Amino acid sequence: PRLLVPLHGEAEPAPGGPVSLDQARHAARLTGLQTPTSVRLALGSLDRVVRVVKVLGMVNCAPGMNQTSKVVDGCSELFLDVFGPEIGRHARSAVGVFELPLDFPVEIEVIMEIRD
Secondary structure: OEEEEEEEEEOOOOOOOOOOHHHHHHHHHHHHHHHHHHHHHHHOOOOOEEEEEEEEEEEEOOOOOOOHHHHHHHHHHHHHHHHHHHHHOOEEEEEEEOOOHHHOOEEEEEEEEEEO
16 A cells, blocks of 8 residues: 655745745755655655655745746755656646745645555
């Protein structure tokens, strides 16, 4: 049997206000790092990950910011780097939101398929 495991993480807010596109993209990558770290801590290794199924990226945006997909690319590219294209390629949604808790620049939700 295989399990679908939902995971999520947030990046630390940037001190002093708005962040650039590059900073937000880096925040998405750092947020994505929480996922394999959590899986490794829970399972002992990443060997049971069958595939990354879906990523939902929520980006804290000012009005008119329409590059949310470029921000979430930071997380998607991380999964390709960590797992390779066979396991790391995934479906994805990237949405802009008016506000995230504690002014986080990005929040990521991930669904992974795990071998039992």
